[in-house]
Amino acid sequence: MTPALWIDDVSFAYGDRPALEGVRFELAPGERAALLGHNGAGKSTLLRLVTGLVKPASGTVWVGDWDTRAKSPAELARRVGSLFQHADQQLFARTVRDDVAFGPRVTGVRAGDAAGRVERALAALDLEAVAGQHPYDLPPPLRKLAALAGALALEPALLVLDEPTAGLDRRARRLVTDALSARAEHGVALLVITHDLAFAAETLDRGLVLERGHLVLDAGLASVLVDAPRLGRLGLAPPPLARASTALGLPGLPVRERDVAAALVTRCSA
Amino acid sequence: MSAVVLDRVTFRYPASATAALVDISLVVNSGEIVALIGATGSGASTLLLVTAGLAPGGGVVGGELTGEVRRDGRAALLLPTPWTQVSGMAFTVWDEVAFGPANLGWPRERISESVDRSLTRVDVVHLRDRDPGTLSGGELQRVILAGVLAMEPAILLLDEPTAELDPAGAALVWRLIRELAQEGMAVVVATSDIDALPESVDRVVWLERGRVRTSGTTRQVLAGEDLWEPDAPGSTSIAGVWRRAGLPGPVPLTVPDLVSRAR
Numbered sequence: 418m419t420p421a422l423w424i425d426d427v428s429f430a431y432g433d434r435p436a437l438e439g440v441r442f443e444l445a446p447g448e449r450a451a452l453l454g455h456n457g458a459g460k461s462t463l464l465r466l467v468t469g470l471v472k473p474a475s476g477t478v479w480v481g482d483w484d485t486r487a488k489s490p491a492e493l494a495r496r497v498g499s500l501f502q503h504a505d506q507q508l509f510a511r512t513v514r515d516d517v518a519f520g521p522r523v524t525g526v527r528a529g530d531a532a533g534r535v536e537r538a539l540a541a542l543d544l545e546a547v548a549g550q551h552p553y554d555l556p557p558p559l560r561k562l563a564a565l566a567g568a569l570a571l572e573p574a575l576l577v578l579d580e581p582t583a584g585l586d587r588r589a590r591r592l593v594t595d596a597l598s599a600r601a602e603h604g605v606a607l608l609v610i611t612h613d614l615a616f617a618a619e620t621l622d623r624g625l626v627l628e629r630g631h632l633v634l635d636a637g638l639a640s641v642l643v644d645a646p647r648l649g650r651l652g653l654a655p656p657p658l659a660r661a662s663t664a665l666g667l668p669g670l671p672v673r674e675r676d677v678a679a680a681l682v683t684r685c686s687a
Numbered sequence: 688m689s690a691v692v693l694d695r696v697t698f699r700y701p702a703s704a705t706a707a708l709v710d711i712s713l714v715v716n717s718g719e720i721v722a723l724i725g726a727t728g729s730g731a732s733t734l735l736l737v738t739a740g741l742a743p744g745g746g747v748v749g750g751e752l753t754g755e756v757r758r759d760g761r762a763a764l765l766l767p768t769p770w771t772q773v774s775g776m777a778f779t780v781w782d783e784v785a786f787g788p789a790n791l792g793w794p795r796e797r798i799s800e801s802v803d804r805s806l807t808r809v810d811v812v813h814l815r816d817r818d819p820g821t822l823s824g825g826e827l828q829r830v831i832l833a834g835v836l837a838m839e840p841a842i843l844l845l846d847e848p849t850a851e852l853d854p855a856g857a858a859l860v861w862r863l864i865r866e867l868a869q870e871g872m873a874v875v876v877a878t879s880d881i882d883a884l885p886e887s888v889d890r891v892v893w894l895e896r897g898r899v900r901t902s903g904t905t906r907q908v909l910a911g912e913d914l915w916e917p918d919a920p921g922s923t924s925i926a927g928v929w930r931r932a933g934l935p936g937p938v939p940l941t942v943p944d945l946v947s948r949a950r
Binding site: 455457502558586652653656657658674682685 | 726727732768821825826852854855856881917918921923927934946
């Protein structure tokens with residue numbers, strides 16, 4: 418099976434400042450990867466490469482069987498839905514619904530089909546009630562959800578997201594977790610930059626760690642989240658449930674709320 | 688000594704049918720850290736703008752306010768996304784951090800001292816000669832925080848100060864907030880980082896649709912079952928997993944709490 422994304426020995430520099438060096442990994446359809454690392458480790462650069470906004474200095478970024486060098490960002494948007502950190506800069510239409518509809522329209526989706534995609538995306542993030550409002554009349558967290566809905570409406574094979582939960586409240590974070598999990602179950606690959614390791618634990622299952630432009634770790638996310646010394650060296654820390662799991666020595670070191678709760682029930686009734 | 692007093696404050700944005708804040712009374716003392724929590728649209732950001740004297744006023748936000756807002760000393764506000772607060776008029780991080788103090792009309796030596804001290808405190812000295820436009824989101828958030836501190840406020844108002852930061856950066860900011868309070872600053876921080884609160888703040892105010900739903904010590908507010916209502920902000924991850932497991936109270940809030948209960 419062709420990977421949804423193949424980063425093949427990719428390097429990139431801003432002028433003489435290297436941002437990524439010799440990075441390689443593959444992402445299969447339906448895989449859910451967290452991209453972790455310090456501020457400035459090269460995570461956002463990797464997202465720009467995948468969306469075709471910049472091209473690799475060496476190596477190749479493959480989105481399915483497309484070399485990003487041969488495609489414009491607009492063409493790549495048929496396969497890659499993206500959410501950037503400055504999410505509110507992605508919005509420009511007069512209503513949330515028009516904004517979410519923009520991607521399907523410019524990537525050549527037929528009108529009837531596009532309308533369905535837009536409504537599914539709005540519903541997934543519970544945005545129907547604000548769909549007629551101007552994006553800039555919404556508070557920043559809802560603007561972020563609107564931008565994410567725009568990425569979902571492309572119904573792409575790959576979603577690359579930069580901090581999708583920053584500033585979101587509990588209810589909105591759960592909507593994001595549920596929407597992304599549902600897409601992944603239908604074969605969409607996820608590559609998510611996040612510092613929100615509690616969200617990552619609930620939503621994702623593979624951990625890719627970048628450090629100063631190098632991929633230094635590629636492992637199961639749960640094993641990464643309980644490895645306090647390793648995370649500590651990367652400027653990260655295990656989320657509370659991973660710390661609790663480790664401190665109590667819960668069997669299998671679970672990191673998701675459901676699994677930790679079940680282990681606690683067993684522990685406390687013993 | 689009270690640094691901030693809000694007395695029955697109601698605030699309505701221009702052309703808005705409903706009030707963003709309704710009958711809010713709040714006292715924050717020097718040396719105290721108060722967290723504002725609530726779902727999106729709860730009014731926490733508006734409460735910070737009102738406390739800063741920027742809504743209405745300052746030529747920034749219009750609107751209609753009733754009740755009274757009193758501040759003892761200069762207030763400085765950190766906005767939720769750093770890109771909205773960068774001056775756009777500085778070519779280096781040092782000049783960006785100096786922008787606020789320069790606008791206060793301070794002599795050059797005082798500006799210089801305050802900027803250097805703030806860069807050190809927020810651990811961004813290494814960025815001092817960089818162009819702010821080339822910084823990552825987390826770097827820029829720390830630079831903007833340095834600019835806020837360089838104005839030497841008595842009242843520090845922070846809107847989601849850790850949202851763009853990695854865990855190490857977030858931990859640094861929470862530690863710094865505690866140090867600043869110990870030096871006598873009054874701190875009000877709107878945050879969705881509930882897990883940080885038990886070890887970082889003295890009191891919590893839960894806002895819901897512009898009103899105070901509950902306020903009290905961090906422990907009192909975060910142990911409440913009502914925080915798990917569908918539109919409520921929730922409590923800590925540890926309180927959440929304890930509740931999901933259906934275990935009896937008192938609810939642990941932190942990992943050490945949980946370990947002592949479940950060992």
